[in-house]
Amino acid sequence: MLDPQGRAITKALQGHGHEDIVDVRQGKFFEIELAQGDSPEGVRERLERLAAEVLANPVIEDYEVTVLDAP
């Protein structure tokens, strides 16, 4: 995916003395905490759907879902 904002940040940092920064990619993250109940597979399936349909704009954004255990 093109990342014009990341590109702009790369250029800005290079211009401020960080010539060894070759690329910056900028994005959003969502840390989502769920009550216990659903299975890890069920959780993943729902979060994949939420990401695709609600949280991300799949036309201009990639996304990745990672399911973690409760800390």
Place this chain on the structure above:
Amino acid sequence: MLDPQGRAITKALQGHGHEDIVDVRQGKFFEIELAQGDSPEGVRERLERLAAEVLANPVIEDYEVTVLDAP
């Protein structure tokens, strides 16, 4: 830190049938690729400074720096 946008997303998702979503925290990430040269300690020190002074707004945002090896 307060996260009003995460709070709004939580409420919206709960209102759309995801009552078991108890919290959402929303934030930005920057994946920064550097040319080889600097030591891991030097890289970390510079990125901590970049995060505090340029990339984050420490008044309203927390940040965390993780240094990864080249893939």
